[in-house]
Amino acid sequence: MSHPLLEKHRATLDGALNAIRTRGYWSAYNEMPSPKTYGETAAEDGKKAFEAHLGKQFGLDQPGQKGWVGGEQSPYGIDLAVQYPVCDHEALIAAGQRAMVGWQQAGADGRTGICLEILDRLNKQSFELAHAVMMTTGQGWMMAFQAGAPHAQDRGLExxxxxxxxxxxxxxxxxxxxxxxxxxxxxxxxxxxLVGQGVGVVVGCGTFPTWNTYPGLFAALSTGNAVIVKPHSNAILPAAITVRTIRAVLAENGIDPNLVSLCVAADRGTTQKLVTHAAVKSIDFTGGNVFGQWLIDNCRQARVYAELAGVNNIVIDSTDAYKPMLRNLAFTLALYSGQMCTTSQAIFVPAGGIETEDGHKSYDDVCADLAKAVSGFLAKPEVAHAVLGAVQSADTLRRIEMADSGTLGKVVLASTKLENPEFPNATVRTPVLLACDVADEHAYMEERFGPISFIVKVADTAAAIALSERIVSTHGALTAGIYSTKPEVIDAMTVATMRSKVALSINLTGGVFVNQSAAYSDYHGTGGNPAANASYADAAFVANRFVVVQRRFHI
Amino acid sequence: MSHPLLEKHRATLDGALNAIRTRGYWSAYNEMPSPKTYGETAAEDGKKAFEAHLGKQFGLDQPGQKGWVGGEQSPYGIDLAVQYPVCDHEALIAAGQRAMVGWQQAGADGRTGICLEILDRLNKQSFELAHAVMMTTGQGWMMAFQAGAPHAQDRGLExxxxxxxxxxxxxxxxxxxxxxxxxxxxxxxxxxxLVGQGVGVVVGCGTFPTWNTYPGLFAALSTGNAVIVKPHSNAILPAAITVRTIRAVLAENGIDPNLVSLCVAADRGTTQKLVTHAAVKSIDFTGGNVFGQWLIDNCRQARVYAELAGVNNIVIDSTDAYKPMLRNLAFTLALYSGQMCTTSQAIFVPAGGIETEDGHKSYDDVCADLAKAVSGFLAKPEVAHAVLGAVQSADTLRRIEMADSGTLGKVVLASTKLENPEFPNATVRTPVLLACDVADEHAYMEERFGPISFIVKVADTAAAIALSERIVSTHGALTAGIYSTKPEVIDAMTVATMRSKVALSINLTGGVFVNQSAAYSDYHGTGGNPAANASYADAAFVANRFVVVQRRFHI
Known part of the structure; x- marks a missing residue:
């Protein structure tokens, strides 16, 4: 009686259902670009598939097409020159609404089975997607593969x-x-x-065009809604590949492919008309506060699931693993040039310094040692390029230059420009580390997206914990960290993060980093502080996207 | 390891969990005021407990008390004269926030166990609550008992x-x-x-001060939030009794009773300050569009769960049980003088009449026969008073008079004033039935709360179904009905209600009525049309009221 695709992927679904219940380690899609998993020719085939898009029109056969638009600029400086269809948003909405009827009739089993098939097909395109993510976002290759493909697919499956x-x-x-x-x-x-609420719009971001898009996309889609993907203007290709695959799988299974479409808007006015349309009932957004708040204020007809800016922070009280702590922090600050919504921006260190297994370290010692850890970690160019990737936007570049100028705090590690031999036109910068006083709130208490972090001198650990709580409660955060050898300090930080509602990483000194969030296990965002009004993923993320319409009669 | 109160009430919880999964008939609390269930002296004891409140100050020992206020006017014309504490809303909020810490620590099992104990204790007060509901709302006794006590408790338990x-x-x-x-x-x-989002405010309504309050109250409370109950100014007593019992059970179990408080506001400004307070994270509201929309527009810091006005409607296409249909409709229109959010307001009848087992009935026949069915049903005074109750508000009385004047349509059944021998000062009116043309949208296409219904002449059944869909989509509805002997008509109405997202009752001719919604089985509201943005009860009604705060460390 169940849908054949649900039966085909039953083990995957059961694995995911068990994983969200137990929240231990699990993954449906191999994060290693292994030929054993993906096929001996997958790497080469995927690269070719990506390259075949360059300089071409990316057809999607969507209704209401009235032209083509492109203009993505690769942070790696390569020429992309892909053109995407520009379609009348009213036509996309109307077609999506029509397609919802058949999608509703497919039922929960049918919709779930087809979504599982889509994810499986996207997984087979992981190399192609990884190249598209890498070249549009500036992520390093391994991150682009993992976060851009299998991890994003896992978040979708979740x-x-x-x-x-x-x-x-x-x-x-x-x-x-x-x-x-x-x-x-x-x-x-x-x-x-079960009836979907209406058309869902998923607004992509420029740094994680799949990882931050798939949760909202698959949440809205699987619960019976049409979905219009509105990608970031500089990261269209990963979304376009995704939408094309979804449309193909829908059509193969007798569902009108116009259920899911790509809306590449030539101007901001079109985007505003799209998201405020009466038929649009949900909007998923990841990005800055200005447009995010505009969506919340103006799209009153829809439920808005928004991941906005925040000030992620770490309290350092003490440690029994000083060098591993510094190495761990250095990796976090360097990874993808700090262009993650989970990167730590403010690191609070007591004015009197910290105790370590290596003796007392003054505040200045910590600043100097962290700077050394970052520069040491990035000393080898091949490591630096693999970890840093490239700078995604001109705005981030400007922020780096501003931080480097010393106007926001004392520069304890200056950003340097690196040449990437493989991509001579890539924009590569190492992180800036600034030292500042707790009083300099204007400097560290707003999000400065990119590889810009502050080592903030605070009175003592208690003041640091109180400050962390206040920042999270008022400015938001997706991640917080604490380093301490004292249980009472960890307890105090734990209670503070429960009040401010942020995930806490304790004494990370090994191969897990505060900016990492594992699907099925880590809740990405709590939905309880200003950085995000929803979490990936929980019941609240899906439950409001459909309604139950009943009918009753006597028998 | 589990909480003792969870173990005590485990069978009740398991019954409710099974009921929401299977949605068959189930109830935890006997809807019959039976001495076997409630005790031989329960009826008398409950009446005395109610009477003991009259003319007295209803102490609650809440913080920030600065005076007393009363002024409830009984629709039955009896003197209530209960005084309630007026407390500074800032003091209630601050005390609620403090109490949330211990409530969070109680964990899901502890909170659930204590909520189950509260409901059990409220159930034992069913007679007292029923009298309080009856005398403040004007409901008839049996309805006040059932909807006011066990059914409300069931909705809370759900x-x-x-x-x-x-x-x-x-x-x-x-x-x-x-x-x-x-x-x-x-x-x-x-x-x-699991951490509650913050303080929840539950705004009660004047007609169902427990049934429409308990879902939000127990949803917010059980998920870890403090709750401030802001009752309707004319239906305070049922809320006050409820809050007193909750506070007693909390204190008995080591929880700060200020977790739940009653906020009787002396003026509208205080209510506005309460609901827009930054600490208030959820608002549950049942009532009119004006204040409901104000809440949605102004309480942007909170999630607002709102049940607003609607235009419930019924399409009559044909029937093979004409008289039973008329009797069923007559009961719906008369019950509690139509003062239910589920009462049908617009009945669509084809201009060419309908086919019945008793031959063809013209539109005028249907109007006359329905009028006769209502007046016949209410012919015996003891039946009339038991069913009608009394008119709750002066506004409803004015609406009845306006309808009676014929300005909204042709009066096919005039309202009459009845004398209630038991309550000489009661305000009792029989329903008004108006006939109007489909073009008279101004008349029937806005909610006219009270015993006012329109028999609307439409071109044909297809037009009626289309009109029903348009009304539900644009003005909202909690209930819709269809009478037809033709499967294709029922199918068309079914599809229309899926698009407009409203619950459909088909061919009700017996002991179930379109305005009834059974806990655990019927979803009250879908959350998908303008009459309500949430449903009692489903996952979406609870999932956003708490967040998950995680911490992680290596072992």
Whole structure:
């Protein structure tokens, strides 16, 4: 009775359902670009598939097409020159609404099965997607592969599992049989139909065009909605590849492919008309506060799931692993040039310094040693390029230059420009580290997206924990960290993060980093502080995207 | 390891969990005021407990008390004269926030167990609550007992069950063990803490001060939030009794009773300050569009769960049970003088009439026969008073008079004033039935709360179904009905209600009525049309009221 694609992918679904319940380690898609998993020719085939898009028109056969637009600039300086269809947003919305009827009729099992097939097909395109992500975002290759393909697919699958759990909890029918004492019972047959709320718009970001798009995309899609993907203007290709594959799988399975479309807007006015359209009932957004707040304020007809700016922070109280701590922090600050929504921006160190297994370290020692750790870690060019990638936007470049000028704090590690021999036109910068006083709130207490971090001198650990709580509560954060050898300090930080509602990483000194969030196990964002009003992924992320329409009659 | 109160009430919780999964008939609390269930002296004791409140100050021992206020006017014309504490809303919020810490530490099991104990204790007060509901709202006795006590308790329990399902799905801890090929695995211990979003405000309505309050109250409470109940100014007593019992059970179990408080505002400004307070993170509201929309527009810091106005409607195409249909409709229109958010307001009848087992009935026949059915049903005064109750507000009385004047349509059944021998000062009116043309949208296409219904002449059944869909989509509805002997008509109405997202009752001719919504089985509202942005109860009603705050460290 179940959908054949649900049966085909049943083990994957069951694995994901078990993973979200137990939240241990699990993954459906291999994060290693291994020929054993992906095929001996996958790497080469994927690269060729990516290159075949360059300089071409990327056709999608969508309704209402009125032209082509391109203009993506690769942070690696290569020429992309892909053209994408520009379609009338009204035509995309109307076509999506029409397609929703058949999608509703597919039922929870059918929708889930087809979403699982889509994810499987996207997984097979992992190399192609990884190149597209790398070249549009500036991520290093390994990160582009992992975060751009299997990890993004895992996040998509995670929301499909949550959606399936909620949808399958609602019975399709029941018999309601109410005793009436000595009289015959009242008996009714009731049917319960799951109906998507309407068209969902997923607004992509320029740094993680798949990882931050797939959760909202698959949450809205699997719960019965049409989805219009509005990519960031500089990271269209990964979204376009994704949408093309989705449309192909839908069509193969008898679903109108116009259920999912790509809306590349030639101007901001079109985007605004799209997101404020009465038929649009959900908007998923990752990005800055200005447009995010505009969406929240103006798209009152829709539920807006927004991941916005924040000030991620770390409190250093003490450690029994000083050098491993510095290495761990150095990796976090350098990874993808700090262009992650989870990168730590403010590191709080007591004015009196910290105790370590290597003796007392003054505040200035910590600044100097962290600077040394970062520069040491990036000393080998091949490591530096693999980790840093390239700078994604001119805005980030300007922020780096401003930080480097010393106007925001004392420069303890200056940014340097690196030449990437493989990509001579790539924009590569090493991180800036600034030292500043706790009073310099204007400097460190707003998000400065990019490889810019502050080592903030605070009175003592208690003040640091209180400051962390205040920052998270008022400015938001996706990640917080604490280094301490004292249980009472860790307890105090734990309680503070429960009040401010942020995930806490404790004493990371090995191969896990504060900026990493593992699908099925780590909740990405809590939905309880200003950095995000939703979490990837939980029941709240999916439950409001569909309604139950019942009918009842006597039998 | 589990909380003793969870163990005490485990069977009740399991019953509710099974009921929301299967949605068959189930109830935890007997809807019949039976001495066997409630005790031989329960009826008398409950009446005395109610009477003991009259003319007295209703102490609650809340912080920030600065005076007393009363002024409830009974629709039955009896003198209530209860005085309630007026407390500074800032003091209530601050005290609620402090109390949330211990409530969070109680964990999902502790919170659920205590909520189950509260509901059990409220159930034992069913007679007292029923009198308080009856005398403040004007409901008839049996309805006040059922909807005011056991049915409200069932709706409360339903949300506790949904909340428990979501909370217990999140593991309190896990071990994350990620293989690293030939290297040792990365192993982390992770803890997951459920944290309430903040203070919840539940704004009560004047007609169903428990049934429409308990879902939001118990949803917010069980998920870890403080709750401030802001009752309707004319239906305070049922809320005050409820809050007093909750506070007593909390204190008995070591929880600061200020977790739940009653906020009786002496003026509208205080209410506005309360609901827009930064600490208030959820608002549950049932009532009119003006204040409801104000809440949605102004309380941007909170999630607003709002049940607003709608235009419930019924399409009559044909029937093979003409008289039973008329009797069923007559009961719906008369029950509690139509003062239910689920009462049908617009009945669509084809201009060419309808086919019945009793031959063809013209539009005028249907109007006349329905009028006769209502007046016949209410012919016996004891039936009339039991069913009609009394008119709750002066506004409803004015609407009845306006409808009666004929300005909104042709009066096919005039409202009459009845004398209630038991309550000589009661305000009792029978329903008004108006006939109007489909073009008179100004008349029937806005909610006219109270015993005012329109029999609208439409071109044909197809036009009626299209009109129903348009009304639900644009003005909202909690209920829709269809009478037809033709499967294709029922199918067309079914598809229309899926598009407009409203619950459909088909061919009700017996002991179930379109305005009835059974806990655990019927979703009250879909959350998908303008009449309500949430449903009682589903996962979406509870999932956003708490967040998961995690911490992780290597082991």
């Amino acid at each position: 929301t499909v599992a949550y959606a399936y759990r909620e949808m399958s909890f609602v019975p399709t029918e029941t018999v309601w049989d109410k005793p009436q004492g000595k009289n015959p019972p009242l008996v009714m047959k009731k049917h319960f139909e | 949300t506790v069950a949904y909340a428990y399902r979501e909370m217990s799905f999140v593991p309190t801890e896990t071990v994350w063990d990620k293989p690293q090929g030939k290297n040792p695995p990365l192993v982390m211990k992770k803890h997951f803490e």
